[in-house]
Structure formats: structure tokens, C-alpha cells
Amino acid sequence: MNLQENIIRIKEMMGLIKEDNVLLPITVSGSFKGENNDQLHAFQSTGGVKVGGMQTIVNAKLKEIYAAGHNPSISKVTATINTTTMTTSWEVTIDESTDGKAYLGLITAGSCCNSSFKTRAKNQESTMITWNSTPENHKKIVTLETTDDGKSSGDITIIGGPYRLKQYFYQYAYNNKPAHKNVESSKQTPDDIEYEIPAGYTTQPADALYVKKN
Numbered sequence: 705m706n707l708q709e710n711i712i713r714i715k716e717m718m719g720l721i722k723e724d725n726v727l728l729p730i731t732v733s734g735s736f737k738g739e740n741n742d743q744l745h746a747f748q749s750t751g752g753v754k755v756g757g758m759q760t761i762v763n764a765k766l767k768e769i770y771a772a773g774h775n776p777s778i779s780k781v782t783a784t785i786n787t788t789t790m791t792t793s794w795e796v797t798i799d800e801s802t803d804g805k806a807y808l809g810l811i812t813a814g815s816c817c818n819s820s821f822k823t824r825a826k827n828q829e830s831t832m833i834t835w836n837s838t839p840e841n842h843k844k845i846v847t848l849e850t851t852d853d854g855k856s857s858g859d860i861t862i863i864g865g866p867y868r869l870k871q872y873f874y875q876y877a878y879n880n881k882p883a884h885k886n887v888e889s890s891k892q893t894p895d896d897i898e899y900e901i902p903a904g905y906t907t908q909p910a911d912a913l914y915v916k917k918n
Contacts, residue, residue: 726772728799729779732765734758735793744785744792745869747812762796762810769798770806775883777801778810778845781859781873788864806883807843807875811835814848814871822849825870837876845873 736756738744746755754760762778769776780797801807813832815824833839847870851857854866862869877883 726769726774728769728774728776729797730765730769731795731797732762733793733795734761735791738790738792741817741867744787744790744867745814745816745871747783747792747794747871756792756794758794758796758812759810762798763808765798766808766810770808770881770884773884775801775804775806777803777805777807778873778875781846781848782861783848783859783871784861784863785867785869786863787867801883803843804883805841805843805877806881807877808881809836809876809878810845810873811876812871812873814869816867816869818868821868822870825872829872832872832874835874835876837878841877841879842874843876845875847872 734756736746738746738755742750743753743755746753747758748760749755749757766776766778776798777800778796779799781794783792783794785792796810811832813825813828815821815828833842835842846859848860849857849870850860850862850868852868854862854868856862860869860871
């Protein structure tokens with residue numbers, strides 16, 4: 705076994721590299737067409753009809769990242785609604801969680817169009833924290849909200865005619881899927897990380913690895 709093979713073997717034994725390598729942050733995106741104004745903000749579904757399927761797409765990616773040994777968390781959601789082409793596009797950024805939880809699900813709900821859109825959206829938000837998990841495991845990501853006259857604001861972009869919208873995005877964790885402990889930073893390669901020397905080992909300065917004491 706040559707030196708490089710020894711390096712890889714020792715790193716694998718110490719859990720410093722993984723077979724499933726995921727580099728965070730990553731973005732997930734999608735788009736969909738709506739047949740009416742209500743469907744334009746149906747990021748997942750509306751009236752029992754699946755339209756955007758956003759939650760299905762993002763949740764699958766969150767679980768994939770978790771399976772690779774990370775604690776995922778959604779850090780940003782943006783959306784663009786084009787009322788001329790009746791098309792909505794969205795983008796989600798997933799990063800490493802910093803609050804000790806692994807978020808494995810996304811939910812979204814909101815209201816559009818008439819003058820009561822803000823009030824109707826708020827009424828939906830109060831029930832969202834009971835969807836799919838316990839209230840304490842839910843965390844708000846962002847509220848995408850247009851201006852009162854239906855123009856772009858913040859991370860929601862409106863193209864074409866005015867479209868009034870208030871849309872909530874939450875993520876949630878599961879009690880039976882706890883956060884992984886001692887997750888290494890995926891923004892670094894193993895050689896960039898300063899390791900704590902384990903008991904019974906000494907450093908080998910040439911390649912910054914550990915050699916078991918005789």
C-alpha cells in the first residue's frame with residue numbers, strides 16, 4: 705500500500721471523508737405554469753391538485769443531504785411570477801444548519817389577488833406549524849410579500865401586470881431524525897481542517913495525518 709492509499713485509509717477510518725460527498729450550499733430550482741391566478745402561487749398544490757410540486761422536489765433533496773451526513777437547513781427562497789406567460793419560477797438555497805436541527809421538510813402556503821390577501825395568508829400561517837411535525841420543530845424561512853399594489857418586493861419578483869401575494873415558507877425537523885453530531889464543514893476539504901489529535905496518535909507533519917504510536 706503506497707503513501708496516498710495510506711492517507712485515504714486513515715482519513716476514512718477517522719471519518720474525515722465520506723463516500724457521499726455533498727458540498728453546501730446548493731440551490732434547487734423549478735418552474736410551473738398556472739391556469740389561473742390561484743395556481744400561479746400553487747408552489748406545491750391547490751384544491752387537491754398538484755401544480756408546482758416544490759415541496760416534493762425540495763424535500764427529496766433535503767433527505768438526500770441528510771443521508772450524506774449533513775444537517776440541512778433552507779437559508780433562502782426566491783420566486784418570480786410572470787402574469788403574461790402565467791409562469792412561476794422559484795429557487796431554494798440549502799446550507800448547513802446552525803441551530804442544532806436537521807430540517808427535512810418544506811411547507812408553504814399563502815394568498816393572492818384581492819384586497820384581503822394579507823389577512824387570508826396570516827390565517828393560514830397559524831395552522832402551518834402543525835403540519836407534518838410538532839410546532840417546536842418548525843422554523844420560518846421567509847415571507848414573500850408583494851407591495852399592496854402587486855409589484856415586486858424583496859425576494860419576490862412580479863413580471864407583467866400586478867399580482868398581489870403573501871406567501872409563507874417554513875421548514876421542519878423530525879424528532880426521530882435528530883441532527884448528526886460533529887458534522888464537519890462541507891465548505892472545506894479534509895486537508896483544510898485543523899484536527900484534534902486523538903488519544904494514542906501523533907502527528908506526521910509531512911501530510912498532517914495521524915500515525916498510531918507504537
